[in-house]
Amino acid sequence: MKRVPLRDKMPPVYHRFFEPVLDVEFPEERIATCENCTRCRSAQSPFINTKCCDYHPHLANYLVGGLLSDDSAVFGVGQARIREKIAEKKGVTPYGIIPPVAYVNQRKSFYSERADFHKVARTEAESLLCPYYDNGHCSVWKYRENLCVTYFCSSSGGLKGWNFWDKVNEYLRLTERELSKYVLLQLGWPPEEIITSYIKATDLLLENEQGEVDEKKYQKLWRHWAGREEGFYTRAFEIVNSLDAAGFRQITGQDRTILEEAIRQTQARFIQATLPERLSLHPDVQIAQQGPEKALFSLNEQQIEIPALALPLIRAFNGQRTVKEVFDMGFKVLFNMSGVVQELRDKNMLVPA
Ligand code: SF4
Ligand code: SF4
Numbered sequence: 132m133k134r135v136p137l138r139d140k141m142p143p144v145y146h147r148f149f150e151p152v153l154d155v156e157f158p159e160e161r162i163a164t165c166e167n168c169t170r171c172r173s174a175q176s177p178f179i180n181t182k183c184c185d186y187h188p189h190l191a192n193y194l195v196g197g198l199l200s201d202d203s204a205v206f207g208v209g210q211a212r213i214r215e216k217i218a219e220k221k222g223v224t225p226y227g228i229i230p231p232v233a234y235v236n237q238r239k240s241f242y243s244e245r246a247d248f249h250k251v252a253r254t255e256a257e258s259l260l261c262p263y264y265d266n267g268h269c270s271v272w273k274y275r276e277n278l279c280v281t282y283f284c285s286s287s288g289g290l291k292g293w294n295f296w297d298k299v300n301e302y303l304r305l306t307e308r309e310l311s312k313y314v315l316l317q318l319g320w321p322p323e324e325i326i327t328s329y330i331k332a333t334d335l336l337l338e339n340e341q342g343e344v345d346e347k348k349y350q351k352l353w354r355h356w357a358g359r360e361e362g363f364y365t366r367a368f369e370i371v372n373s374l375d376a377a378g379f380r381q382i383t384g385q386d387r388t389i390l391e392e393a394i395r396q397t398q399a400r401f402i403q404a405t406l407p408e409r410l411s412l413h414p415d416v417q418i419a420q421q422g423p424e425k426a427l428f429s430l431n432e433q434q435i436e437i438p439a440l441a442l443p444l445i446r447a448f449n450g451q452r453t454v455k456e457v458f459d460m461g462f463k464v465l466f467n468m469s470g471v472v473q474e475l476r477d478k479n480m481l482v483p484a
Pocket of ligand 2: 183184185186187188261262263264265268269270271272275276279
């Protein structure tokens with residue numbers, strides 16, 4: 132099993148800060164292959180034009196500044212999209228560029244009503260498309276935020292793999308939150324005006340549901356930087372860029388130490404739980420169809436109900452096909468097998484071939 136160091140995954144802006152975890156290796160994520168996205172394997176997929184970027188990132192102030200200062204031509208589109216955002220003002224804050232109020236509410240109501248991805252319409256998914264998505268690619272990649280770095284629709288380590296990514300995500304969120312506040316302090320922001328928790332559009336209410344920006348609130352929030360937002364973000368990047376590793380450790384304190392250890396611990400479990408090359412169904416598993424929608428799997432005293440749709444896919448774990456081939460069969464019919472495989476492995480019904 133190929134292993135990849137976290138260094139390869141982490142945005143370069145963090146490399147000098149994250150030295151304690153950069154060499155932590157994780158098993159290659161061989162199922163969620165983003166260049167050949169699992170959500171784009173079927174012409175019927177509602178996510179064919181969005182992948183999993185039906186999401187609006189929260190780009191911390193120094194990440195926006197890094198992007199704007201980057202002279203590589205590949206970031207031309209991302210820079211133009213950021214400038215459009217700044218001109219619109221929606222979600223534009225000194226902490227960073229965050230999802231506007233209307234977007235947050237739309238996404239919340241959308242996903243609370245649709246747990247089943249089969250019921251998502253393509254137009255609905257596309258209405259939530261990330262503003263930085265560009266023809267299948269991320270236009271801000273080097274400066275993307277925590278979830279964009281750590282999200283995998285399926286992990287080679289199942290639940291244990293996701294636990295590892297959750298800790299890496301927390302580590303990045305902590306970093307983003309603390310460094311963006313550090314920038315404000317360095318720029319002389321009055322401490323009583325600095326919000327110390329993770330900023331949400333619905334806390335600031337900079338604009339209303341219709342997207343109309345409250346100019347008074349905006350001016351107050353931005354203080355003397357209003358109208359010079361691009362210069363502010365660029366300065367934020369310079370400040371973070373001149374911070375050394377010792378300064379970073381001091382700013383992020385005990386929570387960082389806890390998360391570094393948690394990353395190492397969850398890495399060990401991720402490695403142990405990594406899916407083998409091939410799986411097969413335990414020969415003593417009994418399968419009984421339960422009406423048109425469900426099938427009941429039994430082994431000894433244990434039982435699991437599985438969607439009937441998944442039955443031919445689970446039978447495809449015959450020790451001949453690789454795990455990846457079977458997952459790919461699932462993605463072609465818009466079924467992510469991660470949850471079902473996890474349950475069957477936990478109950479010893481799917482075993483290494
Ligand atoms: S995480 Fe999954 S859905 Fe998202 S881009 Fe990668 S393969 Fe596609
Ligand atoms: S920032 Fe990039 S990776 Fe993140 S949601 Fe947008 S396009 Fe996708």
